[in-house]
Amino acid sequence: MDRLLRDADIVSLHVPSTPETRRSIGRRQFEMMKDSAILINTSRGDVVCEEELIDALNRGVIRGAGLDVFSSEPISEAAYPLFDMERVCLTPHNASFTVESLYNAYESVVNSILETAAGRRPAAAVNNPAHPRCRPGRGASGASDTTDSRPSAAAEGSEA
Numbered sequence: 001m002d003r004l005l006r007d008a009d010i011v012s013l014h015v016p017s018t019p020e021t022r023r024s025i026g027r028r029q030f031e032m033m034k035d036s037a038i039l040i041n042t043s044r045g046d047v048v049c050e051e052e053l054i055d056a057l058n059r060g061v062i063r064g065a066g067l068d069v070f071s072s073e074p075i076s077e078a079a080y081p082l083f084d085m086e087r088v089c090l091t092p093h094n095a096s097f098t099v100e101s102l103y104n105a106y107e108s109v110v111n112s113i114l115e116t117a118a119g120r121r122p123a124a125a126v127n128n129p130a131h132p133r134c135r136p137g138r139g140a141s142g143a144s145d146t147t148d149s150r151p152s153a154a155a156e157g158s159e160a
Contacts, residue, residue: 005032010040017044025049030056038064042093045069054081057088068093 005011011033015021025039026049033039039062041048050071056062064087070080075090077083082090112122 002032005029006034008037009034010038012040013043013047015043015047017046022046023049026052027056030061033062035060035062037062038066040066040068042068045071045073050082054085057085064088066091 013025015024021044023046025041025047030039030052039048039053045067048067048071053065057065065082066089067082068091070090073093082088108124112124115122
């Protein structure tokens, strides 16, 4: 990690918040980085010691920061000094919310409902497959269903 911090032009964080990662990026790590380096945090706000990041930015220890997550949320401009820093880009933690992603989510939900109503296990199911409604050959009521609506290999290659 030390070598990465010394050599990288951009350090992008992608870690969960755990006892090992909380406040793991602070003064020591900033001092190792190039003065032209940019820190990007899109993982969890508590991974970066924000007060030490502010200090590093004010002293020119690193060039800038892009933050998609914050140590305290929701953030308010009045209580958050990073809002006023020119070399900091702050974004809401919702970059994946696009028209396309919302459409795909809605389509997946509708398809799952239709599959379940037809007595089939939805392709996107993440719940316990041992549940009666998730077992192949079981209808939505959990009763036995001898109709397997999944296409066979032979049917997939033929035209209707």
